[in-house]
Amino acid sequence: MLFPVILLLSFICGYLFPWWVGCIMAFGAAIIFGKRSSWAFWSGFCGISLAWIALALLKSFPNEHILATRVAHVFHLPNWGLLLTVTALIGGLAGGMSALSGLLVKQAFEKG
Numbered sequence: 001m002l003f004p005v006i007l008l009l010s011f012i013c014g015y016l017f018p019w020w021v022g023c024i025m026a027f028g029a030a031i032i033f034g035k036r037s038s039w040a041f042w043s044g045f046c047g048i049s050l051a052w053i054a055l056a057l058l059k060s061f062p063n064e065h066i067l068a069t070r071v072a073h074v075f076h077l078p079n080w081g082l083l084l085t086v087t088a089l090i091g092g093l094a095g096g097m098s099a100l101s102g103l104l105v106k107q108a109f110e111k112g
Helices: 002-016 021-033 037-060 066-074 080-111
Strands: none
Touching (some): 002 080, 066 080
8 A cells, every 4th residue: 555655646746846745755655554664665665766767757758868868978877768767766765765764753653
């Protein structure tokens, strides 16, 4: 249940708000729906990674990846696909850590 919630919330927030709002959504979703630490991290990682990939592709396909290719060359990457991979890893780590933090906060208040 945690993965689809994070995926949906971060995808919707990607259109309306800055990038870090998806991390807040992952944190909140893990507080409400989180059960285990490993699931929380991977749900946040995969949810935000897939949302960022989808958002990047939706914005990159209409211009035939021209801007993404130019940004990739600025970072000395050979093509836009590698830039997309790096973007997904960075977003995934931020989302995974956010979801894990939310679950750990939930567990701290349950025990205390």
